[in-house]
Amino acid sequence: MVSYPRIPGHEISATIVESQADRPDLAAGVNVTLSPYFNCGTCAACLRGRPNACQFNQTLGVQRDGALTEYISVPASRLYTAKLSLKELCIVEPLTVGAHATSRGRITPQDTVAVLGCGGVGLGAIAAAHFRGARTIAIDLEEEKLQLARAAGASHAICASGGNLQQQLADITDGRGPDVVIEAIGTPETFRTAVDIVASTGRVVYVGWVKEPVAYETRLFVQKELDILGSRNALPEDFREVICMLEEHRFPVDAAVSSIVSLEDAPGALSDWSENPARVKKIMVRLT
Numbered sequence: 001m002v003s004y005p006r007i008p009g010h011e012i013s014a015t016i017v018e019s020q021a022d023r024p025d026l027a028a029g030v031n032v033t034l035s036p037y038f039n040c041g042t043c044a045a046c047l048r049g050r051p052n053a054c055q056f057n058q059t060l061g062v063q064r065d066g067a068l069t070e071y072i073s074v075p076a077s078r079l080y081t082a083k084l085s086l087k088e089l090c091i092v093e094p095l096t097v098g099a100h101a102t103s104r105g106r107i108t109p110q111d112t113v114a115v116l117g118c119g120g121v122g123l124g125a126i127a128a129a130h131f132r133g134a135r136t137i138a139i140d141l142e143e144e145k146l147q148l149a150r151a152a153g154a155s156h157a158i159c160a161s162g163g164n165l166q167q168q169l170a171d172i173t174d175g176r177g178p179d180v181v182i183e184a185i186g187t188p189e190t191f192r193t194a195v196d197i198v199a200s201t202g203r204v205v206y207v208g209w210v211k212e213p214v215a216y217e218t219r220l221f222v223q224k225e226l227d228i229l230g231s232r233n234a235l236p237e238d239f240r241e242v243i244c245m246l247e248e249h250r251f252p253v254d255a256a257v258s259s260i261v262s263l264e265d266a267p268g269a270l271s272d273w274s275e276n277p278a279r280v281k282k283i284m285v286r287l288t
């Protein structure tokens, strides 16, 4: 969805230099994170109170220039303060996307939740589902990602390369299957798997998306009477939930960040990441 040329940067922490006089909570020197989503206010989604899905959404670093810059001016309404370090504040936004998926899935402590994919978004969903008190099952192909998923709160981790995923999930759930499945990969196969493995009358939340069309056995939608939900970006309440979770030290921030580099070293770090994607989690770029 990115248009070029573009300054990236939508997972941000910053220190306020100057602010409006009517916001003493945002005085110079206060550390903040910010919501990078800008919405139109008049489309159907905005009018329904769901600006995260605005038809004309512009995200910093995607459809408009982002925050990989020394100074940026943003509306005060987009800022969040918290009892968190700059490093922790930087992790808030990426976790909100997964947190929003758990909100869409209406996850409660009674639910067993399976998350397909333990990248950034999946990890956020696992942490948020665990924070909501649900039993959470992480599914991925890479053992290292599953280890981080366990640290983020997954009570079970399944390496999907072993095959027979449905049987393993049946063993964990007394044969019923997970109440909620969150798809955070975005392949035709995992889109179908979500519908196959979810319990009857369960909820499927799609937060990944697939570039090509996906063919489905639609009988399962009806036979299981599924709720199939999309999830996009995040709402202010998702930011507040993630901030609470981080303030309670419920997420392994240090394990999720592989390195912190200066702006001068960022190009090298990004090309290393491009060559070895599996070895890198998050790279933070420090500008001051």
Ligand SMILES: [Zn+2]
Pocket (backbone or CB within 6 Å): 039, 040, 041, 042, 043, 044, 045, 046, 047, 051, 053, 054, 055, 056, 057
């Ligand atoms: Zn709108």
